[in-house]
Amino acid sequence: MAGGKGKLEKFAELGQMPHVFQNFDYKQPQLLGANGPVELKGKWNELVFKNGKPIVLELACGRGEYSVSLGQQFPENNYIGIDIKGNRMYTGAMHALELGLTNVAFLRTRIELLERFFAPEEVGAIWITFPDPHLKKGAEKNRLTAPKFIELYRNVAKHAAIVHHKTDDPILHEWSAETCAQLGLPILERNDDIYKNGRPEGPLGIKTYYEGLNISGSNTAMYLQFALH
Template sequence: MAQKKLLRFAQIKDFNNVHEYPAGMQGEWRTYFKNNNPVILELACGRGEYTVGLATLYPNKNFIGVDIKGNRMYIGAKKALDNKLTNAAFLRTQIEKITDYFSPGEVDEIWITFPDPQLRISKAKKRLTHPRFLRLYQQVLKSDGIIHLKTDSPDLYDFTKLVAAKYDLQIIKDDANIYTDKIITPELNIKTHYESLDIAQSNTIHYLQFILPVKIKNEDDALQQLLQKNIEADLA
């Protein structure tokens, strides 16, 4: 591992706003923040631009960036400390383990910012808007809690809309290109590292805002078959 990466991994251990696989935090986040304000997650936060940006915009809400990569998280956590943002924190864990760290209904809202699109059909279950993940989010999110997806991947955007249609998600906002000539909200204007990389080379940023149904159906095998069929139709 490169020296800088190792150094950052060591440094976050001393940051009081970084929690690595913490024990006993389930149901305790408001106590940690010392207020009763809403708790909002940024999943796949990377360098935590949304965690820091939203915490700056909304001092009366608490923000937690979640990611597995400590060296990326270091950048956001350091910025939050330097800017004395007491309403921003970071949780280092796999998103698959999210239910270990939050109690039912403890989370008010979720942002998913530029998650890996996992383009191969065989990896579809790793997409952060796959029903497998939505079921986990549902266990910690309050009912009617909003989920935001911001992505440069047209594939992930289309996939999430397909999931929305098949699993009865309620789409509140659907913007195929947020940077068309109109005024956008300050939160959508926050730019992340991956947004600036434009890996999909689409020069287009998609945004979806949705609410989960009361119960998320289990039709994941049918979803997988549909994805396979769509691919075969595209190749024919």
């Protein structure tokens, strides 16, 4: 198990995992897999999953609870957890290996580089799970639902792709809904308190590490589902 391992040991193991791909250079981005450099843009299904199932991204995946749980619940999809922090990703990557999931992979990079690693229309859906709320004045542009990120998602997602946004922060939740309205993106579902009627079944009931920390103090989670076109 992962317990007790240091960061360096985890990083070394991460680099050897067949379903983990990492970029260490933001100026000349290049993916490194267990077998060396690899070009996956437009080829995730062909080279990694070896099937034609829809690709679902989990952005800001942290320990990848959504990628792993959704991968288990929905074998008809392929899941890729994306985060910049390798030690968090290690937990999810190990978990997927232990469970023998062949439809779950991890990509360590900055989300800003999404277009470097995915071709237009390669992505079928996106989950954004408990992203940093960036509450300081002027920091809104860094939110993963800011217009510049939405534009990125539109450039790699299928026309019908939807985004699932889950947060415990009411300010971010409201701001994201307002941003959708400003951009003319249809909101398909909005839930301001997913625990009002008990723990939801299915994907919404998956609990992540950061949700458990309850940093915002809201004691609940909020959900927004919107279309990218």
